Amino acid sequence: xxxxxxxxxxxxxxxxxxxxxxxxxxxxxxxxxxxxxxLACWIFCPDSAVVVSDSAVxxxxxxxxxxxxxxxECPEGAIRMEEVSGHA
Amino acid sequence: xDRAEIDLLRALPREELxxxxxxxxxGYGGSIALRQALKVLxxxxxLCIPASSLATAVAQDLRTSLKVPMIHCLFESSAVIASxxxxxxEMKGKxxxxxxxWAGDAGTADIGFQALSGAAERNxxxxxxxxxxxxxxxxxxxxxxxxxxxxVTTDTPGGKDTPKKDMLSIMxxxxxxxxxxxxxxxxxxxxxxxxxxxxxxxxxxxHVLTPQPQGWGYPPDQTVRMARMAxxxxxxxxxxxxxxERRTTHRPERRIPVREYIRSQRRFNRMSxxxxxxxxxxxxxxxx
Amino acid sequence: xxxxxxxxxxxxxAEAARLARVELFPAFPITPSYPVMTSVIRMIEDGRLExxxxxxxxxxxALAAAVGGSLAGARTFSTTNSQGLAMMHExxxxxxxxxxxxxxxxxxxxxSAPHNRFADQGDAIAQETTxxxxxxxxxxxxxxxxxxxxxxxxxxxxxLLPAMVNYDGxxxxxxxxxxxxxxxxxxxxxxxxxxxxxxxxxxxASLNPPTxxxxxxxxxxxxxxxxxxxxxxxEEVSAQYGxxxxxxxxxxxxxxxxxDADVLLVAMGSMVAVGRRAVDGLRAAGHRVGLLKVxxxxxxxxxxxxxxAREAKALAVVDRNVVYGLGGALYREVMMSLAASGxxxxxxxxxxxxxxxxxxxxxxxxxxxxxxxxxxxxxPGGEVMWLKLNDDIVGEEALPWIxxx
Numbered sequence: 051x052x053x054x055x056x057x058x059x060x061x062x063x064x065x066x067x068x069x070x071x072x073x074x075x076x077x078x079x080x081x082x083x084x085x086x087x088x089l090a091c092w093i094f095c096p097d098s099a100v101v102v103s104d105s106a107v108x109x110x111x112x113x114x115x116x117x118x119x120x121x122x123e124c125p126e127g128a129i130r131m132e133e134v135s136g137h138a
Numbered sequence: 139x140d141r142a143e144i145d146l147l148r149a150l151p152r153e154e155l156x157x158x159x160x161x162x163x164x165g166y167g168g169s170i171a172l173r174q175a176l177k178v179l180x181x182x183x184x185l186c187i188p189a190s191s192l193a194t195a196v197a198q199d200l201r202t203s204l205k206v207p208m209i210h211c212l213f214e215s216s217a218v219i220a221s222x223x224x225x226x227x228e229m230k231g232k233x234x235x236x237x238x239x240w241a242g243d244a245g246t247a248d249i250g251f252q253a254l255s256g257a258a259e260r261n262x263x264x265x266x267x268x269x270x271x272x273x274x275x276x277x278x279x280x281x282x283x284x285x286x287x288x289x290v291t292t293d294t295p296g297g298k299d300t301p302k303k304d305m306l307s308i309m310x311x312x313x314x315x316x317x318x319x320x321x322x323x324x325x326x327x328x329x330x331x332x333x334x335x336x337x338x339x340x341x342x343x344x345h346v347l348t349p350q351p352q353g354w355g356y357p358p359d360q361t362v363r364m365a366r367m368a369x370x371x372x373x374x375x376x377x378x379x380x381x382x383e384r385r386t387t388h389r390p391e392r393r394i395p396v397r398e399y400i401r402s403q404r405r406f407n408r409m410s411x412x413x414x415x416x417x418x419x420x421x422x423x424x425x426x
Numbered sequence: 427x428x429x430x431x432x433x434x435x436x437x438x439x440a441e442a443a444r445l446a447r448v449e450l451f452p453a454f455p456i457t458p459s460y461p462v463m464t465s466v467i468r469m470i471e472d473g474r475l476e477x478x479x480x481x482x483x484x485x486x487x488a489l490a491a492a493v494g495g496s497l498a499g500a501r502t503f504s505t506t507n508s509q510g511l512a513m514m515h516e517x518x519x520x521x522x523x524x525x526x527x528x529x530x531x532x533x534x535x536x537x538s539a540p541h542n543r544f545a546d547q548g549d550a551i552a553q554e555t556t557x558x559x560x561x562x563x564x565x566x567x568x569x570x571x572x573x574x575x576x577x578x579x580x581x582x583x584x585x586l587l588p589a590m591v592n593y594d595g596x597x598x599x600x601x602x603x604x605x606x607x608x609x610x611x612x613x614x615x616x617x618x619x620x621x622x623x624x625x626x627x628x629x630x631a632s633l634n635p636p637t638x639x640x641x642x643x644x645x646x647x648x649x650x651x652x653x654x655x656x657x658x659x660x661e662e663v664s665a666q667y668g669x670x671x672x673x674x675x676x677x678x679x680x681x682x683x684x685x686d687a688d689v690l691l692v693a694m695g696s697m698v699a700v701g702r703r704a705v706d707g708l709r710a711a712g713h714r715v716g717l718l719k720v721x722x723x724x725x726x727x728x729x730x731x732x733x734x735a736r737e738a739k740a741l742a743v744v745d746r747n748v749v750y751g752l753g754g755a756l757y758r759e760v761m762m763s764l765a766a767s768g769x770x771x772x773x774x775x776x777x778x779x780x781x782x783x784x785x786x787x788x789x790x791x792x793x794x795x796x797x798x799x800x801x802x803x804x805x806p807g808g809e810v811m812w813l814k815l816n817d818d819i820v821g822e823e824a825l826p827w828i829x830x831x
Contacts, residue, residue, distance in 0.1 A: 094362045098156060117361070123363075
């Protein structure tokens, strides 16, 4: 590994890969039947953990911190925070 | 969300210029704001971020969650470092790149104020976006000039006894072409303002409310709701001041009581019912 | 055909910035460096220099803007001194850590308090650990030549460190001297253009992220290594400039009538010119005295100093600065260099010329006589004296120290 001359990270988005993952107390579960792809969860996620396509919404658990904003903001009640089993 | 907002969101680029994996706390409003702004600013943007909770979160050692160039700059200087970057880009024929000074409340209104005011007075061709969580959260919550009166912080344990500084009027007083306030709970409004600023020249200032759960004292899933209530109770007007002309961009149909907002956050625990009533009167007068 | 003009040091620095084709000039006025600003701004207005001036609102902001511009790939220049330089302190560290080849003309002036606007090198010395090259000039010609050389050295890929070109306020800054302006085309060939954009949308990077103990030391080592390389670069560039423009200022250090000297005066800045006259006077009186001119203070040419000084019987250092409780900074560098090489000769240090106090050739001759006494006694060691300290106005408690003058 060689250091750059000017201190910095020269790999854009490198923190998205292989970070240390802490156990979450709860994770979001999307009910596809209720989801209307309004994209509220996507635009309000602090962690870029919601991914959208033209037909579906999903959550990248590797990036999710379990804050629950998506579930709270979903106007259709299509997202539920589910407790992860084994977590106190 | 109405149809127009949903259409706007669907038309935004899917690519995340702020990826996951950053170390912001759960429910962090600051990263919501940056994500929303970057959807509009796009990849030909350079960010200048001073010491702040955001700077600590987005890049460490040799890794980063950003996909646009960024300089973590000195605390006092984001507005002037951004000015230097922009001037150099123009000398080098890269004038289409947008340079954004992205600072918290300290880097905007306190330690960063001198550089901000100087850059605004010179009408430097940059955008300054203040992401305001109303306190110094990176150092575990001290009060700054943008902390509202009666907020309990580690250095105002009895509740801050001076009001929040009016940055919109101060910045408008510099005669700059664009001043706006925004809230992460109103993404279409915020992103439209970022778009308008991006396409203008001269010094542009946007002030966006970004609640922070750990400091303000509410559960993390309520961040967007807090940012919405601040607007809906009238404490955080959404305005635009274009060449000195002020207009409201969102008028709450029926303002909710400020009490609902205040009592949902532990930072206002020292505020008495009388003080809340007085605040309600002040808000009512300001919207009259 | 070189152009000969009568220029003050400030004007010479501005001409060099113009010849170097600087692209960005953020600056805040302060006495006595503001005339550099006035000259450069006029050149931009006249179209003689194609650059952006940024009318910043403080000295700290001047260097901060310079950092921004240099990160985006512009050749960047500024000017300041004393209070302004001190205000820039954290930005100096920041610029060096980011490895940006910013050049700054520092028109040395005393630091407050008490408030004094005259020549004094304490302002530069106060910044000696910031990771900037520090070069000191003896004449306005040297100011012009050194500003040009500073860009070349700073921008060298092995170096990439910012550089201060120091010259004494008023004495050089505002006093006209004859200066040759080098041929612009030849300067273009010497310097080339600068385009190192570390902030670049084509290659996005997050610069200066919070960095842990696992990496910080290695980044500092890189700066240290670059500073060592800079000493090589100072010599190479000096020689190259000499070949191209006919003036070789002898790299980091110059000896004047030094080879067979019993006593060597050691000095920096405009004091050197006074020292040369003192040497000539002493030589005429039959004393074997010479002078070592320190041109590059940071990085300090330790080995060269020892090589040139080891045969002398005593050294007399002149310091236009003071490290309270210890002595002068140049004295400290000299003592350290000698000790590190196992050379033990007596050294006397004179704190002189602070706050613009005049130092004459006669004063330096007296200092050299003190060194000759020490040389005759042959006992190694150091002593510090304050030249021409006024014992009528200094308090009684200082009297034991006055005895050393």
